[in-house]
Amino acid sequence: MKPYEILLKNNKQWAEAKTANDPDYFERLSRLQTPEFLWIGCSDSRVPANEITGTQPGEIFVHRNVANLVINTDVNLLSVLDYAVNHLKIKHVIVCGHYGCGGVRAATTNHDFKAVLNMWLRNIKDVYRTHRPELDAITDNTKKENRLTELNVQEQVFNLAKTSTIQRAWKHENRPDLHGWVYDLKDGIIKPVFEMPAGTPIDGVYKYGDL
Numbered sequence: 043m044k045p046y047e048i049l050l051k052n053n054k055q056w057a058e059a060k061t062a063n064d065p066d067y068f069e070r071l072s073r074l075q076t077p078e079f080l081w082i083g084c085s086d087s088r089v090p091a092n093e094i095t096g097t098q099p100g101e102i103f104v105h106r107n108v109a110n111l112v113i114n115t116d117v118n119l120l121s122v123l124d125y126a127v128n129h130l131k132i133k134h135v136i137v138c139g140h141y142g143c144g145g146v147r148a149a150t151t152n153h154d155f156k157a158v159l160n161m162w163l164r165n166i167k168d169v170y171r172t173h174r175p176e177l178d179a180i181t182d183n184t185k186k187e188n189r190l191t192e193l194n195v196q197e198q199v200f201n202l203a204k205t206s207t208i209q210r211a212w213k214h215e216n217r218p219d220l221h222g223w224v225y226d227l228k229d230g231i232i233k234p235v236f237e238m239p240a241g242t243p244i245d246g247v248y249k250y251g252d253l
């Protein structure tokens with residue numbers, strides 16, 4: 043059996059197990075998508091949103107990219123955000139990074155990863171520069187990287203708050219709350235590091251007055 047065929051076989055077993063005790067499981071799910079959460083996480087295969095939060099299909103709307111970045115020209119992410127906020131009416135957006143993130147580590151090196159990755163990782167280098175005094179003061183490399191991971195999550199939460207999508211929902215519906223979390227690959231525990239409840243004041247230059 044080829045490796046990808048194993049996935050299909052597992053899928054059949056999973057579907058059978060789901061319906062064994064609950065024959066209407068898929069029928070019910072197919073009619074209903076009302077998640078309360080939008081998850082913006084890293085693409086890293088070791089950080090599966092549903093599994094580490096003990097949630098089921100239908101409970102979390104998920105977007106993942108390298109190093110969980112919120113970039114204001116990323117049409118993919120902004121479409122997911124728009125749909126989740128304005129149509130699914132989600133109540134919480136969670137940006138979840140993780141310690142040991144390859145993207146964060148790569149951004150701390152001076153290696154040329156070539157065009158597209160350089161472009162992507164540049165956003166993390168900008169986070170480093172913004173917080174340089176704090177990060178430069180940390181001598182242990184792992185600790186420095188871990189702190190950059192936390193600050194990166196915090197900056198991505200700020201980036202969410204800068205969007206008119208979030209500001210409009212805050213103004214008219216007092217939701218969603220924004221959360222910055224970091225997952226630890228070593229013990230499986232998620233640490234909340236930053237949050238912006240709906241309506242949190244932001245730097246005036248980013249504020250839209252006529253939403």
Ligand code: CO
Pocket residue numbers: 084085086108109140142143144145146
């Ligand atoms: Co990662």
